[in-house]
Amino acid sequence: MGKVTGFMEFERLEEGYEAVEKRVKNYKEFVIGLNADQAKIQGARCMDCGTPFCNSGCPVNNIIPDFNDLVYRGDWRSAIDVLHSTNNFPEFTGRVCPAPCEAACTLNVNDDAVGIKSIEHAIIDRAWAEGWVKPQPPKAKSGKKVAVVGSGPAGLAAAQQLARAGHDVTVFEKNSRIGGLLRYGIPDFKMEKSHIDRRIEQMKAEGVTFRTGVLVGAMPEGSKVTNDAKETVSAEKLKGEFDAVLLTGGSETSRDLPVPGRDLDGVYFAMEFLPMQNKVVAGDKLKGQIMATGKHVIVIGGGDTGSDCVGTSNRHGAASVTQFEVMPMPPEQEYKPLVWPYWPTRLRTSSSHEEGCTREFAIATKEFVGSKGKLTGLKTVHVEWQGGRMVEVPGTEKEYKADLVLLAMGFTAPVATVLDAFGVDRDARGNAKASTDFDGGYRTNVDKVFAAGDMRRGQSLVVWAIREGRQAARSVDESLMGRSDLPR
Secondary structure: OOOOOHHHHOOOOOOEEOOHHHHOOOOOOOEEOOOHHHHHHHHHOOOOOOOOHHHHHOOOOOOHHHHHHHHHOOOHHHHHHHHHOOOOOHHHHHHHOOOHHHHOOHHHHOOOOOOHHHHHHHHHHHHHHHOOOOOOOOOOOOOOEEEEEOOOHHHHHHHHHHHHOOOEEEEEEOOOOOOOHHHHOOOOOOOOOHHHHHHHHHHHHOOOEEEEOEEEOOOOOOOOOOOOOOEEEOHHHHHHHOOEEEEOOOOOEEOOOOOOOOOOEOEEEHHHHHHHHHHHHOOOOOOOOOOOOOOEEEEEOOOHHHHHHHHHHHHHOOOEEEEEEOOOOOOOOOOHHHHOOOOOOOOOOOHHHHOOOEEEEOEEEEEEEEEOOEEEEEEEEEEEEEOOEEEEOOOOOEEEEOOEEEEOOOEEEOOHHHHHHHOOOEOOOOOEOOOOOOOOOOEOOOOOEEEOOHHHHOOOOHHHHHHHHHHHHHHHHHHHHOOOOOOO
16 A cells, blocks of 8 residues: 555645647647656555455456555556556556546545546556566467457457467558557547557567558448458458457447438538548548538537547537537436445546537437538437436427537447458347357357457447457467466
8 A cells, every 4th residue: 555644644636637728729638647746645545445446446457556555655667567467558548548446446435536547647658758668579489370350459458468478460450550449539639649659569579460451351331430441351361371360349330310311411420520530630631521610510429439529629620519418417426325336427527528518418319400411400309218218308399500410329339241251149239249258268159269349348448448358368378278378
């Protein structure tokens, strides 16, 4: 633990933000991380709580009390070793994870949780600055070849683990750059892509081969999924050339809103809008980029993707931004004795909301309206939830002006043709059917084919993808070698 009485002496200290008027003028990260002294104070707040619920609250089971204590004692070098022992990419999670570990913090029962995420962020940034993050090539090669399909957090975590176990790993990505939804779904102002690039260089030095612009299987006709593929590889070819195939693609089929007027020009999926801006920031030249400049923008969907659309629209210079959520507004503060240590439902205001956004709750879209094929507005009605059913409230109909509507209502399933190409069974939600228990080990019904991440569990967090990638890597290693020293 940190200081014995630290949790009584020190208050939680949040990371800072650059001023709104400055940060909305660019796409750079704007979070001001804790300095060494501030991180030490946060580490000192960690209690000797006996059962560290933060460990189980964290999907990768980070050994949180240990690295908190090490930061408090100034042993940053050991802190990064402890952090890396459970998490391949803490620079990703330290930026974009919602921190379920903090919801589970014992101090959070009746006080403010330890700033675990900010400490993690400080540790990994210090480690990169000090040159402590180095390639870890295997001591011996196994002679086995593994194909990883998809280069998001699950695929990257699995590839790194398998390469360190001595296997020849090739990662296949349909887009022109590695990173999956880390690259194309998360705006640069939340996570600059240089963090991905330096991990790729580390992994190349560890023996991982990356093949971009390669589509495995086929893409459905008319698909809205981002795709720069210039080459197609069949599932049979991969199964023939590799000793194991691990499917780690994202859950990329966006949930649609099939109401009248859906086909009007001006209604788009969030994942048509966001990847374009990320590509422009990366230096790509695009034709017909979807822009919010000078437009009245309505974002339908109250989650992280919707928040990312809000932040990007503000940087485009939208005339106004409104976000719709069909669920009622949650309480500003949860009743901790009831929900702790689980993830609570409460009102969450993101940095993008603070930059300018009107939020509407318990509202449903009835129709998109337009003129000459172009969107001009939409019609809504307020709703109530009765016995799990959504009921319209009479007399609450309203029409909103809108030049651009972004659908950010989540994702329903991975691209089905990838699973179909391999003959992988799907569960009731359309995801790859593969058990995570010790007997199942992320195996699908197809010999040599495994599945992990969003492709197996559905839309989820980056930290869950890393967990699944690491666990699937162990299962693949075990199937190839009969045993594995990789952590599960």
